[in-house]
Amino acid sequence: MPPVGSKWSYQSHGVGQVSSVSDGGIKLWFPMSRCYITVTDPAQLIPPLDETRAEGVFDVLRSDPGNTFPAAWINRIRGYRQKLQSGCVEEVAEIVRDLAAKKKMTWGEKQMFCDAFALLVQQMREVYPDATEKRIRDAYSSRG
Numbered sequence: 001m002p003p004v005g006s007k008w009s010y011q012s013h014g015v016g017q018v019s020s021v022s023d024g025g026i027k028l029w030f031p032m033s034r035c036y037i038t039v040t041d042p043a044q045l046i047p048p049l050d051e052t053r054a055e056g057v058f059d060v061l062r063s064d065p066g067n068t069f070p071a072a073w074i075n076r077i078r079g080y081r082q083k084l085q086s087g088c089v090e091e092v093a094e095i096v097r098d099l100a101a102k103k104k105m106t107w108g109e110k111q112m113f114c115d116a117f118a119l120l121v122q123q124m125r126e127v128y129p130d131a132t133e134k135r136i137r138d139a140y141s142s143r144g
Helices: 051-062 073-086 089-100 107-125 132-141
Strands: 007-009 015-022 025-030 035-039
Touching: 015 107, 051 089, 051 107, 051 132, 073 089, 073 107, 089 107, 089 132, 107 132
Parallel strands: none
Antiparallel strands: 007 015, 015 025, 025 035
16 A cells, blocks of 8 residues: 555546545545545556656657557547556657647647646656656657
8 A cells, every 4th residue: 555645646647646545445636637536446556757767758759650540530539548548658658749740630639639748747747847848848849
């Protein structure tokens, strides 16, 4: 069981702080969504980023975007939504990278980009408290 006050990630909610631990589960406060969530299975919690994993995220942002999603916009959005809901910060970085490379985005893709970018900034801020948004933008803009 994680100690009270420690920070953990949970799916698409971002980084939350453990506020209490009981037999009913672990209660986390998520400032991004401004809500408490009780997690009954501690195995679903994702440990916070460390510097090595954060650098891997920057590598994902700097890499060339893949063409892995189908041409139909609804299928792309579904694929992006699955990645976003996984809580895996590397997959969230793939969403940001892929959508940032597009010249024209649909309204749904713009929303997805904003959500993924906000979640990525929150996750990365745990490792790099200063200038995170700028570092992320520089990483996906510096692709060669």
